[in-house]
Amino acid sequence: MRRPSLRTAESVLDGLLAxxxxxxxxxxxxxxxxxxxxIDAQWLRxxxxxxxxxxxxxxRAAALALLLRWAIGQQRPDQAAPAEAIPREAWIERTSxxxxxxxxxxxxxxxxxxxxxxxxxxxxxxxxxxxxGLWSVGASTYYRYLDKGKRALAQLLREAPAPAMHRLALRxxxxxxxxxxxxxxxxxxxxxxxxxxxxxxLADDDSISALWHLSCARDTTGFIRAxxxxxxxxxxxxxxxxxxxxxxxxxESPRERFDxxxxxxxxxxxxxxxxxxxxSYEQALRLAADADDPLLLGIVYGALGKFHEPRDLDRAFAxxxxxxxxxRRSGLGEDGxxxxxxxxxxxxxxxxLAWLYVLRNxxxxxxxxxxxxxxxxxxxxxxxxxxxxEQTWGECWRRAGELTRALExxxxxxxxxxxxxxxxxxxxTFGNLSLIYGEAKDFARASEYARRVLALADTMTVxxxxxxxxxxxxxxxxxxxxxxxxxxxxxxxxxxxxxxNRLHRVAGIAHLNLAEVAYLRFKQTxxxxxxxxxxxxxxxxxxxxxHDSDPAHSEAARRLKQEILGPDxxxxxxxxxxxxxxxxxxxxxxxxxQREQLAVPGAPQDHVGAHLAIARAYLSIAMKEREAAxxxxxxxxxxxxxxxxxxxxxxxxxxxxTREQKLVAQWRQxxxxxxxxxxxxxxLEALMASGYVNKSAYAELCALSPATASKHLGTLAExxxxxxxGKGPATRYMLPA
Numbered sequence: 210m211r212r213p214s215l216r217t218a219e220s221v222l223d224g225l226l227a228x229x230x231x232x233x234x235x236x237x238x239x240x241x242x243x244x245x246x247x248i249d250a251q252w253l254r255x256x257x258x259x260x261x262x263x264x265x266x267x268x269r270a271a272a273l274a275l276l277l278r279w280a281i282g283q284q285r286p287d288q289a290a291p292a293e294a295i296p297r298e299a300w301i302e303r304t305s306x307x308x309x310x311x312x313x314x315x316x317x318x319x320x321x322x323x324x325x326x327x328x329x330x331x332x333x334x335x336x337x338x339x340x341x342g343l344w345s346v347g348a349s350t351y352y353r354y355l356d357k358g359k360r361a362l363a364q365l366l367r368e369a370p371a372p373a374m375h376r377l378a379l380r381x382x383x384x385x386x387x388x389x390x391x392x393x394x395x396x397x398x399x400x401x402x403x404x405x406x407x408x409x410x411l412a413d414d415d416s417i418s419a420l421w422h423l424s425c426a427r428d429t430t431g432f433i434r435a436x437x438x439x440x441x442x443x444x445x446x447x448x449x450x451x452x453x454x455x456x457x458x459x460x461e462s463p464r465e466r467f468d469x470x471x472x473x474x475x476x477x478x479x480x481x482x483x484x485x486x487x488x489s490y491e492q493a494l495r496l497a498a499d500a501d502d503p504l505l506l507g508i509v510y511g512a513l514g515k516f517h518e519p520r521d522l523d524r525a526f527a528x529x530x531x532x533x534x535x536x537r538r539s540g541l542g543e544d545g546x547x548x549x550x551x552x553x554x555x556x557x558x559x560x561x562l563a564w565l566y567v568l569r570n571x572x573x574x575x576x577x578x579x580x581x582x583x584x585x586x587x588x589x590x591x592x593x594x595x596x597x598x599e600q601t602w603g604e605c606w607r608r609a610g611e612l613t614r615a616l617e618x619x620x621x622x623x624x625x626x627x628x629x630x631x632x633x634x635x636x637x638t639f640g641n642l643s644l645i646y647g648e649a650k651d652f653a654r655a656s657e658y659a660r661r662v663l664a665l666a667d668t669m670t671v672x673x674x675x676x677x678x679x680x681x682x683x684x685x686x687x688x689x690x691x692x693x694x695x696x697x698x699x700x701x702x703x704x705x706x707x708x709x710n711r712l713h714r715v716a717g718i719a720h721l722n723l724a725e726v727a728y729l730r731f732k733q734t735x736x737x738x739x740x741x742x743x744x745x746x747x748x749x750x751x752x753x754x755x756h757d758s759d760p761a762h763s764e765a766a767r768r769l770k771q772e773i774l775g776p777d778x779x780x781x782x783x784x785x786x787x788x789x790x791x792x793x794x795x796x797x798x799x800x801x802x803q804r805e806q807l808a809v810p811g812a813p814q815d816h817v818g819a820h821l822a823i824a825r826a827y828l829s830i831a832m833k834e835r836e837a838a839x840x841x842x843x844x845x846x847x848x849x850x851x852x853x854x855x856x857x858x859x860x861x862x863x864x865x866x867t868r869e870q871k872l873v874a875q876w877r878q879x880x881x882x883x884x885x886x887x888x889x890x891x892x893l894e895a896l897m898a899s900g901y902v903n904k905s906a907y908a909e910l911c912a913l914s915p916a917t918a919s920k921h922l923g924t925l926a927e928x929x930x931x932x933x934x935g936k937g938p939a940t941r942y943m944l945p946a
Contacts, residue, residue: 212368215367252366277316291385510531513528674715684696876930905918
C-alpha cells in the first residue's frame with residue numbers, strides 16, 4: 210500500500226479507536242487485512258522487535274493497542290514517555306494537554322482521574338461528560354479537542370516509511386510499557402534479556418532490532434560486529450545512525466570510541482559517502498596516535514588503505530605497509546606468536562597487500578599469501594579473514610590463468626561468507642565469480658551471478674565499488690560473446706558509478722574497456738567516430754590513474770590502439786607479470802621496446818640510441834632502489850648499520866659519474882647552507898657554459914644583492930669550490946682545474 214491520504218488515515222483511525230474501546234481489535238484486524246498488513250510492516254515490526262517474548266507471538270491486537278497508546282503519548286506537550294504520570298495541573302488547567310487527554314480517555318486507554326475538589330462525577334459517567342465537567346466546557350468544545358487529537362494521530366501514523374526517530378522512540382516506549390509488568394527491573398537481568406533477543410532478532414532477519422537490543426545491552430563489541438556483518442540492510446535504515454550516535458556518546462574508553470568510528474566509516478562506505486567515510490577513519494587515526502598504540506595504528510591504517518584502494522593504489526600500498534609495520538611492533542614475534550587480535554589484523558593486512566600486488570599483476574602476491582596461509586594454519590582466525598584469504602587466492606589464480614583453481618577458492622570464500630551471513634562480502638564474491646565464469650566461457654553463470662548483485666541493488670544499499678565492478682564484470686561477459694553494444698552499456702554504467710564516487714581505479718578500467726570496444730567496433734565498421742571514441746577513452750584511462758600507480762593498465766592503455774588488430778589483443782592483459790617487470794614497469798617496458806629495436810637490422814646510430822636508452826632505464830632502476838633504501842634507513846634510524854654498504858655503493862656510482870655529475874653532487878652537499886638546489890644548478894650551468902662567473906652575474910643568478918653575492922663568492926672560494934682570478938672589476942671566479 211502507498212502512504213494513505215490524511216482523510217483515509219482519519220477514517221481508518223476512527224475504526225481502530227472504536228474497536229479498541231469496544232475490545233474488538235482482533236475482529237477489526239481480520240476484517241481489514243490490507244490495512245492491517247500495512248500497519249504491521251510500518252509500525253508493528255519494530256514494536257515486536259523491541260518487546261520480544263514479553264509480547265507473545267500472535268497477539269496482534271495487543272501489539273496494536275500498544276502502538277496506539279504510544280502514538281497518543283507522542284502528543285504530550287512535555288515530551289515525556291507515555292508511561293510517565295500526568296501531573297494534576299495538566300488534567301485541570303493546561304489546554305495544550307486536552308487533545309491527548311481526550312483521546313486517552315474517550316477510547317479506553319485510561320480512566321479520567323477523580324478530582325473531587327474540582328468536579329464530582331457519577332461512578333459510571335462517560336469520559337466525554339466527565340471531561341466536559343472537569344474542564345468546564347461544552348460538548349462542542351470537547352469534540353474539537355478530540356478531533357484535533359485524532360488529526361495529529363493520523364498525521365503521525367500515516368507516515369511511510371515510519372520515520373527513524375519515531376520508530377526508535379516506539380521501541381523504547383514499548384519496552385518501558387511492557388517491562389513495567391515484568392521482572393526486568395534489575396540492570397543485569399535487562400542486559401541478559403537484550404543479549405538473548407539480539408540473537409533471536411538476527412535469526413529472524415531483523416538486524417535493526419538486533420542492533421537496538423545490543424545498544425540497550427551496552428554490548429559495544431556485539432554492536433560493531435552486527436553493524437559490520439549486516440551493513441547492507443543497516444545502511445538502509447535511519448535508526449542505525451541514531452543508535453550509532455547514542456553508542457558513541459556513551460562510549461567509556463578510547464578503544465570503544467575508536468571501534469565505533471571504524472564502524473561508522475563502514476556505514477558511510479556502504480552509502481557511497483567518501484568524505485564522511487574518510488573523516489571517520491581520520492578521527493580514529495587521531496585517537497590511535499594520541500594513545501601511541503601500534504595495534505590501533507595498524508588497524509586504522511588498514512581501514513585507510515581499504516578506503517584508498519579503489520581511488521589511489523599508491524596511497525593504499527603506503528597505508529597497508531605502515532599498518533603491517535605497526536602490527537609487527539605491537540608484539541608480533543618472528544614465529545608469528547602474538548595476541549589473537551594482533552595476529553588476526555596482521556594476516557588481514559598481509560592479504561590486503563597481496564590483493565594490491567595482484568591488482569598490479571605482481572607475482573610477489575603469492576609470497577604474501579603463503580605467509581598468511583602459514584599463520585592461518587598455526588592460529589585460529591575468524592571466518593571473515595580466512596574467506597578474504599580465499600578470495601585473494603582466487604584472484605591470484607585467475608590472473609595466473611588457472612581458472613579451475615580460481616573457482617575453487619572463490620566458492621570456498623562464498624561458503625565462509627554465507628556461514629557468517631556477511632552479505633556485502635557475498636555480493637562482492639558474486640561479482641568475482643561472474644568475472645571468472647565469463648573468462649571460462651560459462652556465460653550463463655557469469656550473467657546469473659552478476660544479475661544477482663544488480664537485482665539486490667534495486668532493494669538495498671550496495672557498496673558503490675561492488676556495484677561498479679559488477680557492471681564491469683557483466684560487460685566482460687558480454688564482450689567475450691562479441692555483444693559489444695551491451696558490453697559498452699555495462700561499462701558506461703560502471704564508469705558513471707565510479708566517477709560519481711571517485712573510484713579512480715575502477716573508472717580507469719572502465720575507460721580502458723570502453724576504448725577496447727570502440728576500437729573493435731571501428732575494426733568492424735571503419736566508422737571514424739568509433740576510432741575517436743576509442744582515442745578519448747584510452748587517453749582518459751591513462752590520465753585517471755594517479756602517479757602511474759597501476760602501470761600495467763596505463764601501459765595497456767597507451768599500446769591498446771596498436772595492439773587491437775592482433776587476434777587476442779587486450780584479452781590477456783589481466784595476467785600476472787614476470788617478477789622483474791613489476792616494481793619498475795615503465796623502465797622494463799622501455800628495455801623491452803629497445804631490445805625489440807636492436808633485434809631488427811638498422812642504422813648504427815639507431816642502435817647506439819637504443820643501447821643508451823637501455824642504460825638510462827637500468828640506471829633509473831638503480832637510483833630508485835638506492836633512494837628506497839635510504840628512505841628506510843632514515844625512517845628507522847639504521848644509518849650506522851649500513852655505512853659500509855652505502856659507501857661502497859657511492860663509490861660504484863662515483864666511478865661511473867661524469868665530471869659534471871660529480872660537481873653537482875659535490876656542490877649540493879657543500880652549498881646547502883648557502884644555495885637552494887635550483888640556484889646551485891643555475892650557477893654550475895653558467896660556470897660550465899662560460900668557464901667563469903663574476904659578482905654581478907652571480908647576484909643575478911641567485912637573486913642577491915651585490916654585497917651578499919660578494920660574501921657568497923668569497924665563502925665558495927674558501928671552501929675550494931671556486932678559484933678567484935683578477936682584481937677589482939676584473940675579478941672572476943672559476944672552477945678548480
